[in-house]
Amino acid sequence: MVAVGGPTGSGKSDLALAIAAEFNGEIVNCDSLQVYRHFDIGTAKLPLEERRAIPHHLIDIINPDELFTAGEYAKLAREAIAGISARGRLPIVVGGTGFYLRALLDGLFEGPSRDQALRDRLAARERRRAGSLHKLLGRLDSEAARKIHKNDVPKVTRALEVCLLVRRPVTQLFRAGRDALRGYRTLKLGLLPDRDALYERLDLRCARMFEAGLIEEVLHILSLGYAPTVKPFESHGYRQALQFVNGELSRRDAIFYAQRNTRQYAKRQITWFRREAGLVWLKGFAGTPGIYEAARFRVTSFLNS
RNA sequence: GGAUGGGUGGCCGAGCGGUUAAUGGCAACAGGCUGUAAACCUGUCGCUCCUUGGAGCUACGGAGGUUCGAAUCCUCCCCCAUCCA
Numbered sequence: 521m522v523a524v525g526g527p528t529g530s531g532k533s534d535l536a537l538a539i540a541a542e543f544n545g546e547i548v549n550c551d552s553l554q555v556y557r558h559f560d561i562g563t564a565k566l567p568l569e570e571r572r573a574i575p576h577h578l579i580d581i582i583n584p585d586e587l588f589t590a591g592e593y594a595k596l597a598r599e600a601i602a603g604i605s606a607r608g609r610l611p612i613v614v615g616g617t618g619f620y621l622r623a624l625l626d627g628l629f630e631g632p633s634r635d636q637a638l639r640d641r642l643a644a645r646e647r648r649r650a651g652s653l654h655k656l657l658g659r660l661d662s663e664a665a666r667k668i669h670k671n672d673v674p675k676v677t678r679a680l681e682v683c684l685l686v687r688r689p690v691t692q693l694f695r696a697g698r699d700a701l702r703g704y705r706t707l708k709l710g711l712l713p714d715r716d717a718l719y720e721r722l723d724l725r726c727a728r729m730f731e732a733g734l735i736e737e738v739l740h741i742l743s744l745g746y747a748p749t750v751k752p753f754e755s756h757g758y759r760q761a762l763q764f765v766n767g768e769l770s771r772r773d774a775i776f777y778a779q780r781n782t783r784q785y786a787k788r789q790i791t792w793f794r795r796e797a798g799l800v801w802l803k804g805f806a807g808t809p810g811i812y813e814a815a816r817f818r819v820t821s822f823l824n825s
Numbered sequence: 826g827g828a829u830g831g832g833u834g835g836c837c838g839a840g841c842g843g844u845u846a847a848u849g850g851c852a853a854c855a856g857g858c859u860g861u862a863a864a865c866c867u868g869u870c871g872c873u874c875c876u877u878g879g880a881g882c883u884a885c886g887g888a889g890g891u892u893c894g895a896a897u898c899c900u901c902c903c904c905c906a907u908c909c910a
Binding site for chain 2: 528551552553562563587588589590591592593594616617618619620622623626627628629631632633634667668669671672673674675678679681682690693694698751752754755756757758759780781782784785787788789791792794795
């Protein structure tokens with residue numbers, strides 16, 4: 521299979537589409553927000569008519585108020601990939617959520633999924649005394665406590681949750697290894713445009729999203745009955761559009777902050793993919809001259825090896 | 826013309842004689858990430874040099890002054906805001 525990563529706006533979808541068209545592939549989304557229905561404009565979801573009749577998987581699969589996690593993603597993505605392979609086609613995983621890609625390829629550790637009741641109790645404890653969760657983790661699993669910064673409450677919470685649920689240190693479970701995907705070879709490609717050019721393009725794209733009706737989309741989602749506190753509304757673009765709707769930001773500022781957060785996100789994605797083992801960087805946008813040829817060459821030699 | 830409040834590092838904003846290269850926040854840059862990851866978190870952040878630790882230089886609108894010592898006090902000037910003419 522082929523995986524295409526890189527920062528938002530680098531043209532991952534276009535490249536994946538071109539590879540799919542040429543190598544008889546099907547696309548598996550690896551973007552944590554495109555899985556949500558109704559969140560279209562701000563997630564740069566490729567419209568149906570632009571998908572060139574190539575099957576796309578894991579897009580629009582859950583409602584905005586449904587819980588979705590990396591574990592769930594890995595499970596569904598593996599099913600999709602198995603199906604594509606069974607059809608004799610090439611699975612092409614595309615998206616900017618590096619964590620999901622890792623969960624899919626390398627797997628997660630074997631452990632319990634989240635337990636909301638337990639989390640509520642832990643959160644209450646942390647509210648009473650800030651830092652108490654990290655201290656508790658230090659007692660249950662000193663190694664995990666050392667690795668997770670005390671301010672990173674969400675990660676401290678998850679570690680504690682696991683320790684408490686299985687009555688063993690998370691670190692021990694980690695050592696047992698991850699349930700990596702087996703039976704597939706994967707070529708990992710990453711698009712890496714020039715930073716300034718990328719930022720410029722992101723600013724433009726973001727402004728266009730507002731012109732294209734991002735705010736109206738937010739109003740529509742709200743009109744469907746979804747609360748403004750729903751997870752996907754926390755994402756850049758939607759967050760600001762929502763703030764505009766609530767009168768907390770002018771339209772101009774909403775766009776400004778959405779652009780800024782998008783740029784920061786792109787940087788974080790680059791940081792993540794730089795760490796991805798074996799990833800081959802293609803230095804440019806999907807549309808940069810020579811990039812597609814380089815990708816085709818990589819895929820061809822990968823498939824023939 | 827007069828009155829009052831202000832001018833601080835890329836921005837916002839504390840400080841109001843020494844321990845202040847100057848709290849915070851933002852931005853920027855770099856990094857981390859094992860089930861909500863477009864989330865969450867961390868580091869660096871005036872310049873130059875040397876090895877940790879330091880050394881030097883420049884800096885709080887401008888120019889002077891007081892003082893052992895000033896972003897902090899005084900004088901004059903410039904600019905901004907509001908109010909009175």
